[in-house]
Amino acid sequence: MDEPGEAERRGYDALARIARSEPQLPLSAASCQALAPLAGEWFKRGMSEAQFVLALTFCLPQPVRHPFGFVQRRLIDEMPPELPGPVQGLIAVECTGCGVPGTAEALPGGLCGPCRSTPYEARPERGLPADVVRGKAARIRYELERRPGGGGYGRGPRSPRR
Incomplete structure (x- = not known):
């Protein structure tokens, strides 16, 4: 107003x-x-x-x-509630190499000091290996296709892939 x-x-x-x-x-x-x-x-x-x-x-x-x-x-x-103020939060920043939290100034380029000084090849891999992810995805697809209704995604029968 x-x-x-x-x-x-x-x-x-x-x-x-x-x-x-x-x-x-x-x-x-x-x-x-x-x-x-x-x-x-x-x-x-x-x-x-x-x-x-x-x-x-x-x-x-x-x-x-x-x-x-x-x-x-x-x-x-029936008075409506007051409008809430703007959300003020803390932005959490973490190292993309090891996941340690820190401030934006302490993580230039997204990496903490130890990760910046360690060669990329020597850093531990985060997450699951690619072959494990592919295996889990294949199992999920298999289970979905075995469900009654066939296609598993709620869209009916699937057309063959080309």
């Missing part, structure tokens, strides 16, 4: 539109003015006018005996 009273103005306008369109909630100009700060708080919390109108007019009792009190109570009871 650019101006300080813009949310209240939007609240007043929305309440006035509800008063004209919903016969069960005939609010006066004074009532709209009195409820505008509460309604404005809804808009400050990120609600659209459509959400606001729906929240106030959904499942109205028959009849609404005191429109001002009813709308005031709904504005208070």
Whole structure:
């Protein structure tokens, strides 16, 4: 909101539109003015006018005996939560060679001091060897194809590979 009273103005306008369109909630100009700060708080919390109108007019009792009190109570009871602030987290950086955590300054090029000084060929391999990964993938494919329905991926029978 650019101006300080813009949310209240939007609240007043929305309440006035509800008063004209919903016969069960005939609010006066004074009532709209009195409820505008509460309604404005809804808009400050990120609600659209459509959400606001729906929240106030959904499942109205028959009849609404005191429109001002009813709308005031709904504005208070159904108030949306405040918008959370921006997420502030810590970025974790780790060495791509051995996985030790560190700051970005301590890991130039993504490597810690010991990994930078060790030749690439001498570094321990991380993860599973390629032949083990291929074997596991083949086993998973085999198990999926044995399932009822054939193809295993939920797409029906598979066409032969070329």
